[in-house]
Amino acid sequence: MSAALLPPSLSSIFSSSSSASNPYPLHCVSPPFNLAASRPARSFLLGATASYSDPSDLSLVSPTSDLTVQALDQKLLTLLRQRKTEDAWIAYTNSPHLPSPTCLSRLVSQLSFQNTRSALTRAQSIVTRLRHERQLHRLDANCLGLLAAAATKAGHTSYATSIVKSMLRSGYLPHVKAWSAVVSGLASSGDDGPVEALRLFKAVTRRVRKFNDLQIVSNSRPDTVAFNAALNACANLGDSEKFLQVFDEMPQYGVEPDALTYNVMIKLCCKTDRKDLLVFVLERILELGIPLCMTTLHSLVSAYVGFGDLKTAEKLVQAMREQRTDLCKILRESGSEDLVENDESVFKKLLPNLTKQSDNEPPLLPKVYAPNSRLYTTLMKGYMQAGRVSDTVKMLEAMRRQDDRSSHPDHVSYTTVVSALVKAGAMDRARQILAEMTRIGVPPNLMTYNILFKGYCMQLQIDQARELLKEMVDDAGIQPDVVSYNILIDGCILVDDSAGALAFFNEMRAKGIAPTKISYTTLMKAFALSGQPKLAHRVFDEMLNDPRVKADRIAWNMLVEGYCRLGLVEEAKKIIEKMKENGLYPDVATYGSLANGIALARRPGEALLLWNEVKERCRVDKEGGKSDSSIAPPLKPDEGLLDTLADICVRAAFFKKALEIVACMEEHGIPPNKTKFTRIYVEMHSRMFTSKHASQARQDRRIERKRAAEAFKFWLGLPNSYYGSEWRLEPIDGYDSDSL
Template sequence: MPPPAPPAKPSHPSPASVPPLHFRSSSGKTLYLHPSHSKSRRSFRHKNYFFPITTQSAAPPQRSSSSSSSYPLLPCSDTGDVPAGKDVALLSLLRQRKTEEAYELYSRCPHIPGPTCLSRLLAQLAYQHSPTALSRAQSLVRRLRDDNLLHRLDANSLGLLAAAAAKSGAAPYALSIIRSMLRSGYLPHVKAWSSVVSSLSADGDPDLSAEALRLFDSVLRGLAKADSPLTADSRPDTAAFNAALNAASNLGDATVFANLFDKMLAYQAIPDVLTYNILIKLCARAERKDLIVFILERIIRSRLVPCITTMHSIVAAYVGLGDLHTAEKLVQAMREGRRDICRLLRSETAISTSVDAETNEKETDLVLHRLAAVASDEPPMLPKIYAPDTRIYTTLMKGYMNAGRADDVILMVSAMRREVDPASRPDIVAYTTAITALANAGAMERARNLLDEMSQDGVSANRVTFNVLLKGYCAQLQLDKAKALLRSMPSAAGIEPDVFSYNILIDGCILVDDSASALSFFNEMRGRGIPPSRVSYTTLMKAFTVTGQPKLAHKVFEEMERDPRVKADRVAFNMLVEAFCRFGLIEDAKRVVERMKEKGFSPDVATYGSLANGIAVARKPGEALLLWKEVKDRCEGGGRGFRPDEGLLDALADVCVRAAFFRKALEIVACMEENGISPNKTKYKRIYVEMHARMFTSKHASLARQARRSERKRAAEAFKFWLGLPNSYYGSEWRLEPVGGGADEFGAD
């Protein structure tokens, strides 16, 4: 969102002549802001400017009918602060909290209302926290932005909108709002900007986490420049630091984490239990499970009470690191009501109470060792007993599932069912995890029986549970049972299948080479009003590809391009290329690749691999030379993210060996070795013996013909040398450079 633009001809009163601006917070306290208090003079070059956000109440602040100063406004030179005409009716609706009617009236206004109405309407839309309200708020902001009237909105309403967008999952939009305010020289309230940092770091995405840290640093720089009591409401609190620490933990950056941790004291933000829970996650990401127990001890010594989430974080750390033994011991100790958990973990993880020069050579290890506050004294006792809850049990079950221990998963569910505490009994997530473990193990009958037991316990299955069963049946090639389950979902559980359900069945049809059934499910899905996804289209294309129907795959691709709800991606293009290449239709495949490039998608390893296989099918070795040149250029040019795999290079080498292009074959096998791929010498030796053993044995060729073949013979002898076959270069040094320069542009032999 761009920063608000100044009017065309602003007035520039001197700071001394401008009276202090004032507004009231939700608590009724009057706050003052004079333009001269800001160190960013450019922000006050005209009358239309943001107010710094001062507070964020649980609901939009009430507004008296006699005063307009109880809600922060943007002074506006073109309309003033007094609404006229329809603005009176609009403001009346807003005061009565009739947001729906107010927005409808705003939509019918032939003019843009004044600052009071706009800011209040935006604040109330943001407070609703619904997708419709958020869309309307974005539309309002977009309209003002297009008309260069963003200055009519106050910072409080924009802060509320940013917080609402962040909570709704629209973190990039929320980020644009906060950055716009920062560019204008004003600091949002901590609840507004920290909610954006928290949203960006919530999913663990590295790019978003890095963006969260950049936003946090921007706010700190703004605070350092302002250095005024008026910025107190923007200063980071413990929750804001925790959001930034979570971002650093997602990136596994212990140094940044330690710097943020040290800054907390400077801002008088006291670390809480959540702070140390995040530190546990960082140690797990750094694979330092020996330090986890010391973090728990630091929590206790800091006179904080660990929460059940702390215990879950510890169990999750051990499970994630594959130490199921320690995780089991911990959960069992919790079931027994033991409080000597720290002593138990010390003995199980064989920790060291001093910095080991051998194991802590990295700076990261030293930083983590300091953060964990490793101590050698007697481990403390837990302040209370912690019984494992459903989430802890489920986490351990997922560890069993990932290790292929389906029987232990079932035993865990049985133990949970015997628990008296409802917080420890299996819920939908626990049952779905157990069903997933059984489905992965191929025990579909037991998985279906567990579904019935789940119903008997009063836990209703959801769509995810049924999709897990559908996937299990398809993996076991039990398509009839999968179809029957799909048909029974609405009547048995009141659950309608979704696009994921149908995608699973379409993919299952591929496993049995039944493209007709795949098409039938695709059409049934559309007939039920379920829009296909990109996966739906590409999976159906795959069904026609593996059954040898490239024209039908092409038709599906064309329909995908006509569907406005989806966009063809690289996967779809690659599937179409593969469909043509399976039948050696190289020209059709090359046209798809050109179209792919026009759409902004660069060919990847899968694209080139399909082309190489298609060239082999079509027996067009000349195309192999062209393809190898492009692949080699991508490798030598430092193609971002491009690294040839074994399938691609082996297919190209196979074509070149069969076509007696030994120079190119040597280049390809050299590329394989550079990328850590072992060439299949046995296969290439067999091809050479079968096809080229008598290649240069004729004694009746003319001298001219022998001269023309000399360079090819040198390459053939070099390839035989690489294979280990008898040749004239044993005992001498072979160099790839041609004698006298006999190679063409592509180095054809």
């Protein structure tokens, strides 16, 4: 796709600010709150867009009298008390002066409480105005907490986190419902979310502990919900040590674990590959007398499905169907061979019943729990993941025949069957299930359509995906989300349609849907694969300027690959240097792309430099890691990287380096392709040293290279002067083996 054929909207995308295409242009590069009016304002951008006048344009200087000001404030306060938030917002925007702290706090609170996109944008615009006017001290802790919770619910955890942190720095203690919501949102987000969740949890609890009078901080003290959010972060990290630390803090605040606490512990067992402990988590719940809920049983079935142990999951569901209460006994018998003897892990402290596992009979459930549609659907997902499509369909039919309506298939059940059929490539049958859902009154949701989009794209039927998108919007009234567009953009890449990928990206932005990291990297991939690295670079720059996403190593690697696919080695090396400056060291994929670019550009000298760097990183790995943070981390090379480097060296007659590389391949258990290297040698170098007319000086200079060539021929098994003796790379006959 040439630049001339690009849609006109491309320039508008990359030339306009993020606030012009997204209703939540949050730039949380620094804390938004600086409540001390004497401090200078920091550089912090918090944009807002809406179809109303910008309140930041209003001047604090009011020509009206004090009486008029009081009347306007009273009018605004009356509207707020009557819950006429829309009218109050209009009155605020039309006010020639800054309202009172009470009015401002109430307005931000009510806008945040609405939990809508436009309301959140308006609340943020008030914060922006107050920050510019250095009047943020007019907002109270309650409204700021509500704003943080609303931002978390909208998916803007970075913005919400900055609010809570700034409140702590300013001496405010947010309500536990507010800060725990932010911790929960961070714990479930990707990237560094769980780590940030634990940091925020510790920051709040550290501040709470500084108060001797517990009554003062009673509304901010962590409760069970807050602890469960922090424990969920530990479980998502798979860090049992931190999990135990947080768990041990619960008694300090008079907090007791509940069923959700142990549901999170089940997740931790899965993350740490401890299937043998699942039954003891269930027994611990029963031992403590914690009310059991279906969510716990669902978590157990889901855990066994995740471990690939469908047999135990089936036993558990079947026992519930038979109205049995001895589930613990069934799980013990099923997992007896998996028990870890002499377990000295932290789980002995988390599950004290581990030490008396052989002394007591397994406890019984307090009552019978019948499986519901969610439980059956989880088992169906296990069948789907195992490729058992027929069993997945049979389970759906069995659920239809259940007398208990709570066991009838819902939209999740049908979506699971659709996913299984899509995975098997049966798109026509999947569309029939979609039509059946509509016919029987179980309407498909967005996830159902996204799975179908994925199926069409994987089968390179992008036109059918477009038709389904139109049908979804026009007939079902369902609007696509960022996941939908990411799938469609990726589908365009599969059919080599970078223009289509850009069109979907533009359409997504035009609808006010904020791109994710996947959106940017997928569009970069489209341009990189189509030989347009400069456009990929422009997408990357846009990604760097978007505070909602963080450019990771995948994005950098995609940019490197874009240049390397055209053999633009120098540009790729500049990107790698910038990558290092940003604290990200190249990985195997980075080096692999660079090696391919070097091969395409036919610059074997660059391959030697790259091999030296790779070799040093491999040496760090062999020596057991790094001791200094300034040193590049260890590297474990893969077959593609080493094979490409060896190929370059053999073609360039750098036989000594080629032998080093193949030795590295063998050391890492990678079998070198001797057949390929033999063919290259015979085609390119079989007559290397046959000239009889070279001068003696030239012949002398060839001795070392000839010796390396003979060693390489020996490794290939070709006729050479080393037969009958073991070849070495060390100097022989007085010659020095300097690097080539």
